[in-house]
Amino acid sequence: MSSAPLLEMRGISKRFPGVIALDNVSLQIGRGEVVAICGENGAGKSTLMKILGGVHQPEAGEILIDGRPVKISGVTDSMKHGIAFIHQELNILGNLDVAANVFLGREPKNALGLIDSKKIHTDTLPFIQRLGLEVSTRTRLDNLSIAKQQMVEIAKALSLNAQLIIMDEPTSSLTLTETKRLLELVCELSEQCVSIAYISHRLGEIDTCADRVVVLRDGKNAGELTHEEASHDKLVNLMVGREIKSIYVEPKGNRAPGFFKVRNASSSLHPGKKVSFDASRGEIFGFAGLVGAGRSEMAKAISGLEDSPEKDIFLDGKKLSIGKPRDAIDHGIYLAPESRRAEGLVVEMTVRENISLPSLEHFSRFGLINRTHERKIAAEQVKSLNIKTPGIETEVLNLSGGNQQKVVLGKWLAMTPKVMILDEPTRGIDVGAKAEIYRLMRELADDGAVILMISSDMEEILNVSDRIAVMHEGEISGVLERADCKEENVMQLAVGKKIPAAKAAFEN
Amino acid sequence: MRKEIGIFALLVVLCAVTGFENPRFFSQANLANTANLIGLYGIFSIGIGLVIITGGIDLSVGSMIALNGMLLVMALTEWHWPWPLAALFALLVPMILGLGHGLLITRFKLQPFIVTLCGLLLYRGIARFIARDTTKGFGDAEGFKTLQSAASGKFFGLPMPFVILIVVAIVMWIVLHRSVYGRYLFAVGRNEEATRFSGINTRWIVASTYVLAGLLTGISGILFAFYTNSVSPSNHGNFYELYGIAAAVLGGCSLRGGEGSVIGILIGTALLLVLQNLVNLLGIPSSLNFAVMGAVVLAGVLADQIFQSRSARKDTGPTKN
Numbered sequence: 090m091s092s093a094p095l096l097e098m099r100g101i102s103k104r105f106p107g108v109i110a111l112d113n114v115s116l117q118i119g120r121g122e123v124v125a126i127c128g129e130n131g132a133g134k135s136t137l138m139k140i141l142g143g144v145h146q147p148e149a150g151e152i153l154i155d156g157r158p159v160k161i162s163g164v165t166d167s168m169k170h171g172i173a174f175i176h177q178e179l180n181i182l183g184n185l186d187v188a189a190n191v192f193l194g195r196e197p198k199n200a201l202g203l204i205d206s207k208k209i210h211t212d213t214l215p216f217i218q219r220l221g222l223e224v225s226t227r228t229r230l231d232n233l234s235i236a237k238q239q240m241v242e243i244a245k246a247l248s249l250n251a252q253l254i255i256m257d258e259p260t261s262s263l264t265l266t267e268t269k270r271l272l273e274l275v276c277e278l279s280e281q282c283v284s285i286a287y288i289s290h291r292l293g294e295i296d297t298c299a300d301r302v303v304v305l306r307d308g309k310n311a312g313e314l315t316h317e318e319a320s321h322d323k324l325v326n327l328m329v330g331r332e333i334k335s336i337y338v339e340p341k342g343n344r345a346p347g348f349f350k351v352r353n354a355s356s357s358l359h360p361g362k363k364v365s366f367d368a369s370r371g372e373i374f375g376f377a378g379l380v381g382a383g384r385s386e387m388a389k390a391i392s393g394l395e396d397s398p399e400k401d402i403f404l405d406g407k408k409l410s411i412g413k414p415r416d417a418i419d420h421g422i423y424l425a426p427e428s429r430r431a432e433g434l435v436v437e438m439t440v441r442e443n444i445s446l447p448s449l450e451h452f453s454r455f456g457l458i459n460r461t462h463e464r465k466i467a468a469e470q471v472k473s474l475n476i477k478t479p480g481i482e483t484e485v486l487n488l489s490g491g492n493q494q495k496v497v498l499g500k501w502l503a504m505t506p507k508v509m510i511l512d513e514p515t516r517g518i519d520v521g522a523k524a525e526i527y528r529l530m531r532e533l534a535d536d537g538a539v540i541l542m543i544s545s546d547m548e549e550i551l552n553v554s555d556r557i558a559v560m561h562e563g564e565i566s567g568v569l570e571r572a573d574c575k576e577e578n579v580m581q582l583a584v585g586k587k588i589p590a591a592k593a594a595f596e597n
Numbered sequence: 598m599r600k601e602i603g604i605f606a607l608l609v610v611l612c613a614v615t616g617f618e619n620p621r622f623f624s625q626a627n628l629a630n631t632a633n634l635i636g637l638y639g640i641f642s643i644g645i646g647l648v649i650i651t652g653g654i655d656l657s658v659g660s661m662i663a664l665n666g667m668l669l670v671m672a673l674t675e676w677h678w679p680w681p682l683a684a685l686f687a688l689l690v691p692m693i694l695g696l697g698h699g700l701l702i703t704r705f706k707l708q709p710f711i712v713t714l715c716g717l718l719l720y721r722g723i724a725r726f727i728a729r730d731t732t733k734g735f736g737d738a739e740g741f742k743t744l745q746s747a748a749s750g751k752f753f754g755l756p757m758p759f760v761i762l763i764v765v766a767i768v769m770w771i772v773l774h775r776s777v778y779g780r781y782l783f784a785v786g787r788n789e790e791a792t793r794f795s796g797i798n799t800r801w802i803v804a805s806t807y808v809l810a811g812l813l814t815g816i817s818g819i820l821f822a823f824y825t826n827s828v829s830p831s832n833h834g835n836f837y838e839l840y841g842i843a844a845a846v847l848g849g850c851s852l853r854g855g856e857g858s859v860i861g862i863l864i865g866t867a868l869l870l871v872l873q874n875l876v877n878l879l880g881i882p883s884s885l886n887f888a889v890m891g892a893v894v895l896a897g898v899l900a901d902q903i904f905q906s907r908s909a910r911k912d913t914g915p916t917k918n
Contacts, residue, residue: 394794418796426794435788437855446784447795449777456776500795 093156094119095284096141096172096253101150103136110136111147111308118253121282123275125289125299129328129547129580133308134288138255141286142174143167173246177257181238183231188213190230191245216244220274236267243274253284260294261381272298292321292584304328321586329547329576336527336552342535344555345370349508349539350403350595356386356395359563363399364390366558366565366594368508373530373540375554377547377579382560384543385427388510392417392424404507418447421507425497425514427543429490433497436486440478441467443485444499451504470499475525491522498529508539515549527553547576558594559583567591600849600901601861607897608868611875619878629756631874636758637820638840639866643769644813645841646862647806650773652786652854653702653709655807657716658814658841661691662834664724665818670733670828673741680741688815694720695811699804717838724830734827748823758820762863765813770859782806786854843894844869849901868893 096118103111111133118124126134139145141152143164151158154170161167167174181190188209189196197212199205213226222240230238239259246254256275260268275285275298289295295302302319304311304327312327348370353363364387368374376384390397393411402409404420411417417424426432434443444467445458452462467481474495478488485496494514501509511530515523530553534540544550550557557569559582566582569575573590581588616622641658648655665687672683694716701712735745752760773779781802784792793799822828846852847868848861872893876886 413798414793415796415798424794431788432790432794435784435791435855437787438784442780442784446780446792446797449780453777456778457771458775458777458780460775 093153095122095155097153097156098137098141099151099153101137101140101147101152103133103140103145103147109308111140113150114305114308114310116303118284118286120252121279121284123279123285123287123298123300125287125295125302126305127289127292127295127302127324127328128305128311131545132305132311132328134305135257136308137305138174138257138286138288141167141172141253141255143172144174168249168251171250171252172255173249173251173253174255175239175242175246175257175259177259177261179235179238179242181230181242184229186227186229187217187224187233187241187244188226190241191216191226191248193245213244213248216247217241219247220244234267236263236271239263239271240274243278247283251283253286254278255286255288257288258381259287260289260291268294292324295319295324321581321584325577325580325584329580336524338527338531340371340373340531340534340555342371342537344372347596348405350401351391352401352403352595353397354387354390354400354402355397356383356390356563358386359383362563364560364563364565364594366568367596368539368541370537370539371534372555373534373542373553375550375557376541376543376560377550377557377583378545378560379583380545381562382583383563384560385512386563387560388424388426388512388541388543391510392422394424418504421505422510423447423501423504423506423508424510425494425501425512427512427516429493429497434485434493436493437484439482439484440471440476440488440496441481443496444470444481444503447500448504466503467499470496470503474499474502474529489519489522491518491525494518494522494526498526502533506533506538508541509533510541510543512543513545514542515544515546523549547579550579551576559591561585565594568594601858601864603901603904604847604849604861604868604897605864608864608871611868611871615871615875615878622874622878627874627878629754631870632759633756633824634758634870634873635863635867636756636760636762637817637824638837638844638870639762639863640758640765640820641810641814641817641837642841642844642862642866643765643859644810644817645838646845646848646850646857646859647769647773647782648709648810649842649845649850649852650782650786650854650857651803651806652789653803653806654713654842654852655698655810656710656713656838657694657698657720658810659834659837659839660717660720660724661694661811661814662818662821662837663828663830664720665691665815666822666825666828666833667724667728667733667830669819669822670735671727674733674735674738677740680744683741684744684819687819688812691811691815691818692808693811695807695809695814696804698811699807702807703800703804713838721830724828724833728828728830730830732827732829735823736827744819745823748820758824761816761820765816766859766863773859778802778805783855786856788855840866840869843890847894847897868897 094117098116101111101114114137128134136145140147143161143166146162152161159170191213192209197205197208210226220240220243222237224233224237230241259271263271272294279285296319300316302314306328314323346369347367349368352365355363378384386395389395390400393414393416402411409420430436441464445463449458452459464481471478471481476495477492485493514526530540542553551574554574555571557574557579558565559567559579561583566585569578569590570592578588578590582591621627645655645658668690669683669687672678672686673680698712698716701707702709748757750757781797785799785802789799844865845857845862848865850857869890872890873886876883876889
């Protein structure tokens with residue numbers, strides 16, 4: 090056996106339009122080694138793994154397997170080199186049974202060229218037994234829990250004779266017991282000399298099963314820790330520790346604390362977990378947290394877009410009843426959703442039609458649209474938000490991301506907001522447009538609105554918020570006042586650790 | 598508008614060619630007859646068009662017309678209802694059936710194709726059953742002359758169905774292109790999620806289009822019953838939903854939803870009926886009737902697709918910040 094590690098990635102760089110996702114990143118994984126890959130949202134973990142999986146091609150760098158340079162130009166290449174990728178969103182066919190999923194595309198055939206249904210099942214059995222999976226090979230995947238579906242994917246990886254299994258946040262939708270079982274399995278596989286690369290946000294899990302932790306930050310190697318060295322503080326230190334230039338703007342208006350109160354908002358993502366907080370008029374209240382912490386779901390619950398029967402919402406001392414989206418809108422609570430193109434805009438419609446969509450009924454008579462008024466409102470928003478468009482009759486899909494986002498804002502600013510919730514307001518937007526959106530948010534707050542800003546961009550959350558609520562697995566783990574808005578504090582709370590600087594999210 | 602102009606040009610060309618080959622095309626009798634047919638088919642086609650704009654489909658129209666016509670004949674000649682009551686009944690039944698479709702689609706998340714396909718089978722069956730599978734006609738029954746002349750008479754020389762179509766088209770044009778409701782129809786058809794996020798009750802919007810389609814089908818149904826003067830439950834209204842869908846698609850409606858116009862649907866209907874007329878007048882074997890229609894719809898949609906992708910390539914890219 091050669092002494093070279095199973096996998097070596099050297100000087101990998103990858104850029105996407107507008108961002109450098111990976112910059113000269115290196116990674117080594119030995120045989121049977123479990124390596125955890127850590128980093129903030131957007132640090133480049135997934136991109137690095139997708140390069141290994143053949144999903145992306147790097148611009149620079151080389152990949153060596155068993156010391157021999159290889160080129161991975163597609164998913165099949167990656168499989169050929171013994172790499173299996175278990176994505177966060179599982180790649181399974183729910184309408185087929187276990188055996189059909191394991192041997193998809195490699196079905197054993199009989200003399201007639203049809204699927205040899207006996208062989209496919211006998212061949213599948215050893216793999217699922219090896220994983221301790223107690224299901225029939227004839228069970229449809231639909232009828233299995235997510236944890237078991239994941240096991241089937243691992244069985245498929247083993248049947249492909251995978252030497253390295255990449256798992257992208259494998260436990261994000263598992264229960265505690267299922268997580269424990271998966272971690273045991275990772276250890277067992279590593280004893281059987283299968284290497285595992287494991288992306289996770291959960292430091293506890295990394296502690297349980299990783300031999301080594303590789304930390305990425307801003308698309309670069311930030312450092313490595315052995316199992317013995319790895320501790321919460323050291324990890325967080327490696328994940329953060331970047332200079333952030335402050336562009337924070339002090340609020341001008343008066344803050345009215347307790348103007349907007351949310352109690353017991355829940356969502357289907359984290360059943361049983363509740364979110365309660367108080368927000369002030371005139372503040373930008375940031376919501377930080379790792380992907381999957383339940384921030385967007387909270388926003389949807391507040392806006393009546395998701396069922397949350399036990400929630401109580403108070404605005405300016407009055408209790409509101411919000412059962413459907415229209416209720417929230419009628420009370421001046423608006424959401425600029427995370428997914429602009431899917432939820433925020435009807436992109437094939439014009440700027441005018443998009444801006445007027447939620448407010449049409451306010452300027453119609455006998456159900457007919459007052460078109461002069463409609464054009465006026467659209468033109469006003471285009472002007473005041475400085476939306477760069479050939480005109481109000483341009484279809485939104487022809488605008489750049491930043492200008493599309495401004496159209497989303499224009500929809501709501503046309504009806505003065507009392508509470509404006511912005512979910513990832515600057516995702517995929519260039520620097521110039523970002524600054525404009527920050528300025529707009531500050532102006533809105535100064536004019537007396539409550540701004541709730543959900544953001545996974547650390548720089549943004551630290552620079553724009555007056556206070557930050559940090560969410561962890563469906564709950565607010567703490568609120569930071571402006572003076573305590575430090576990257577370390579946010580990260581500690583985001584992984585669920587208690588810190589002294591954190592305040593309670595609400596007063597009774 | 599571009600789509601409508603294209604197909605309108607095609608309509609003009611077809612009329613000119615037919616008229617040139619056989620001058621009888623422009624005879625008063627032929628024109629009146631064609632206008633009458635355009636009226637009959639156009640009204641329910643607008644209803645189907647509305648449903649298509651929200652991204653749905655209605656396959657039950659033909660059977661609804663049969664059931665509706667049968668109920669009207671029976672109400673007037675067998676149950677001896679006063680004609681206003683019978684007419685109201687013939688409008689309400691399809692609206693209630695449409696509401697049923699709408700609720701099954703929005704509340705129970707069934708696919709419009711399936712729901713209305715079941716409607717197609719169900720209503721045809723009911724129509725045949727209540728009539729004991731026999732043709733029933735108005736014969737020389739008395740007491741509904743007013744309804745009869747309102748449905749099949751003339752108004753200033755124009756056939757009533759055509760006049761009613763014009764009225765319906767004007768009202769529906771306002772509803773679709775000038776009202777808040779119409780705007781919501783297009784928005785739902787394009788992106789239901791974003792429309793819901795804008796505080797619009799998208800389920801109600803979608804369901805209501807099936808009710809409206811029911812109403813327009815009901816009006817058409819009454820007119821057809823008086824046009825044929827008797828209703829044969831096994832073939833009255835057969836395939837009419839397909840005429841409606843073809844007219845809407847020719848007129849610029851996209852089955853993906855969010856596109857279409859009342860004018861387009863009108864021109865589409867006219868085109869289909871002129872084509873049939875052309876087959877008759879130019880001595881083309883009438884067995885080719887459907888084949889000619891299919892070929893023209895296909896050619897029209899194909900030409901539009903090619904034209905669109907050409908002009909999309911010519912468009913300049915996205916504007917930058």
